[in-house]
Amino acid sequence: MCKTYDAIYDLAKTMDSDEIILSLNHLKIEGHLHKCDSKDGKCYQEVITLKDAVAECPKSNYKQEYKWINIPSKHIQAFAFKCCKK
DSSP states (O other): OOHHHHHHHHHHTTOSOOEEEEEETTEEEEEEEOOOOGGGTOOOTTEEEEEEEEEEETTTTEEEEEEEEEEEGGGOOEEEEGGGOO
16 A cells, blocks of 8 residues: 555645645646545545646646646655645
């Protein structure tokens, strides 16, 4: 199991906001963390799901919006909840 996946969902339980910022190499993705309930069988282990997400690459001026995006947690290099950002 991926420790990043566990850390994100464990910390999400204590945060005031579900807005999260993920860093994947040169790509930054911001969105609302989808907190699925494993009882309904719709959770995918080690996959982080964001709603209303925006992916940006500052070097190439790339910007794309997604209603839903699934990210394998093994690709996440860093993360922060938006309520913790200065």
